[in-house]
Amino acid sequence: xPRRDHFHSVSRIGPVQIGTxxxxxxxxxxxxxxxxENCGWSSDYATRPAAVLAARTHRCRAT
Numbered sequence: 461x462p463r464r465d466h467f468h469s470v471s472r473i474g475p476v477q478i479g480t481x482x483x484x485x486x487x488x489x490x491x492x493x494x495x496x497e498n499c500g501w502s503s504d505y506a507t508r509p510a511a512v513l514a515a516r517t518h519r520c521r522a523t
Contacts, residue, residue, distance in 0.1 A: 467491070469508075475499070476515035480508065496520045 467479030475496040483489045490511040493502040499520050505511040 473512065473515040474518075475520055476518050478508070478511045478515055492518070494518060494520055 467481050469480040471478050476492055476494050478490060478492050480488060480490050487506075490505045490508045491502060492505065492511040492514045494500070501518060501520070503511075503514060505514065
C-alpha cells in the first residue's frame, strides 16, 4: 500500500498553495503547487521562505 502525503500548514498565495510535509527520510519539505487549470507547476523546497518566494514569483502559463 503506498504511503500517503499528509500536508499541514497549508497556505495560499494567489493560485499557488504551499504545504509542509515529511519526506520518506523524515525531513521537513515544503511544496508549492499551482492550482490553476492546465498549469501543472509544482516544486519541493527545503525551506518555507523559498517556497513562498517561488509562489510569489510564479507566472502561470494557463491564465
